[in-house]
Amino acid sequence: MDIAAYMADVGQQARDAATAVARSTTAVRNKALLATAEALDAARDELAAANAKDLESGRSSGLDEAMLDRLELTPARVDAMIEGLRQVASLPDPIGEITDMTFRPSGIQVGRMRVPLGVIGIIYESRPNVTVEAASLCLKSGNATILRGGSEAIHSNQAIAACLARGLSEAGLPENAVQVIRTTDRKAVGELITMPRFVDVIVPRGGKGLIERISRDARVPVIKHLDGICHVYVDSHADPEKALAVAVNSKTQRYGTCNTMETLLVDEEIASDILPLLAGAFREKGVELRGCDRTLEILTDVTAATKEDWATEYLAPILAVKVVDGLDGAISHINCYSSQHTDSIITENYTRARRFLTEVDSSSVMVNASTRFADGFEYGLGAEIGISTDKIHARGPVGLEGLTSQKYVVFGDGHIRT
């Protein structure tokens, strides 16, 4: 198979379909989403059979349990895909919204209209439900999509693609508005991220390695989501109860998520009082602590942290703890080691909260709230295609708006420039 030629076809078909999707009405796009939900519900057996194939070959090729778990399409996960489609259909349509319409001294009227980006390429790993999640957000926002899932999920993804195609055609939209790449050849990814003529933006979803590789090689803009090294800073003016609740929740509510706290910073002024309480709470939860020298003076049973610990996303019940010289120490540590994902200050002091908000350069900055709130649903975006750790285009949780652009619209009455 000539991968370059195949991908060029896929790209051209996506580009053509994008025009049709961009012109389609809200009702038509919602119909496609709801019809896909129906199609998935009707195809549970086919989905199970296709997924069984993937699981079988996954086992025989020795995928680990975590991988196999992500690969599995349980009935509950199919339900979730169906529910997700209905939720996305129920979201307000961002496309066509006109804002900032003003009259200019020249007499022309200028505003901005929200429009789709065009063609969005999604590259992801084993979880097949991402196929529906990503496609539904791109479709709702008026874009065409090219999806490249993990090769181990190829049968499941094709079965899901068939349901998407059914939904699209029932709504009268071109089936090519959502294409799932049919080959598992890695060359296809290389082509996908180097076709600016056909692809407007790439959204990679998966491990840091995947995203770094794609960002390095892409010739198309990439909405990246790198690691989440999140901090909670307990200020000397913190309410101890809030500090304990937020710190424990930020670390232990889930260990494997990017908005989980990885480093706890404590103001030296209160370290000796509050660190033992925090350590006790974390011990109860079975979290291993790794402390700086000053932490070790207070918590004698804690292992010493190395420089790497400050730059590590554990995604595990391990927490780095550092005693810092007040707010300035906290901000400089965060701006040095944070992945600019999410950082939170615990304080009752207005001025320190205000400074933390302004001076911490992260995509989400919080006061007296758990870092676990950094999430598209919690923020009210309705859905989330990822969390951008970039500053360009989209920053933080990326919802439908992040998959759109704005063009200027100008109304005149024969106006000319003089």
Add this chain to the structure above:
Amino acid sequence: MDIAAYMADVGQQARDAATAVARSTTAVRNKALLATAEALDAARDELAAANAKDLESGRSSGLDEAMLDRLELTPARVDAMIEGLRQVASLPDPIGEITDMTFRPSGIQVGRMRVPLGVIGIIYESRPNVTVEAASLCLKSGNATILRGGSEAIHSNQAIAACLARGLSEAGLPENAVQVIRTTDRKAVGELITMPRFVDVIVPRGGKGLIERISRDARVPVIKHLDGICHVYVDSHADPEKALAVAVNSKTQRYGTCNTMETLLVDEEIASDILPLLAGAFREKGVELRGCDRTLEILTDVTAATKEDWATEYLAPILAVKVVDGLDGAISHINCYSSQHTDSIITENYTRARRFLTEVDSSSVMVNASTRFADGFEYGLGAEIGISTDKIHARGPVGLEGLTSQKYVVFGDGHIRT
């Protein structure tokens, strides 16, 4: 000179300065702008002397007149730089603006705060006044800047840089907040566009060749401004007077600008009536017409257009003319040949205007207005760093907002996620 080492120093200094600028108040940044204006006014002799050096070596190295003209810093251009600085100082500060603040069901309060991008690299050609223009917009929007001007303007740019340094230090800001690269070695550009650690975005200003080269080689996001192949479509429902006024103004108000019309599209239904009127008006202005076959049937004295004409940005008194099959023909021609810069429809028909606005995929879409209005000042942005023909991050005229990003701010009261 070790260019890589030098640029790494420049980058690190810019990164450090960016933190100080981002934290500075509106008043301080405005003071730096106004102090720079004073410094330029006081340094007119030094500027003239430095510019004379550049002009002299330019002449001896055989630069053409157009190039020498762009290179020259006339007293009027110095006045314009000073006035520009005062205008930028008077613009509202985008930084720190908090929008969309809402309470979520969880009880947290979520909003978005506008923040600087960080370090912006500007690469431009011979015009030294760009040094002040670009630096002032980046500074106003809280960013640090690294400027790389044309080597032929090195003395002028260094003289301007000295004034910027004076203005910054008078306001108590680090002089490295604006750095003009001291070497003319082309390697410096290669380094500048491949330092993601130190540079957040590159804004190239200049010819298509420069911008394509930079976009191809950059490892940093680029806000590109490629060519402007702009269209005016005269619909069969057009008011002939408005059609003539807008078409003539779009082409002839200035020939060398990116928002100048390069192709005129005429609805076949009215071609035989209106083309002779348009041709007469353009003949008066000395504009050469190049027509499609159907145009030639109506305008017998016009030369035939080739396929290349539809894809050419003349920047000259030449205009391609095509008779199209109504609105659909116009939209498909535009979406095929337009550079997605600016396109305008002349019509009194509501439905056709509405369709044109929705279906033409360009950064500025107009009804009954001259394409020449596509400009940051005309749109009320106050100033313009360029006109983006991209869809990512910024589209169309890019003002201060395009040099910023938004981060999420979350206010809680010990809220945890359950």
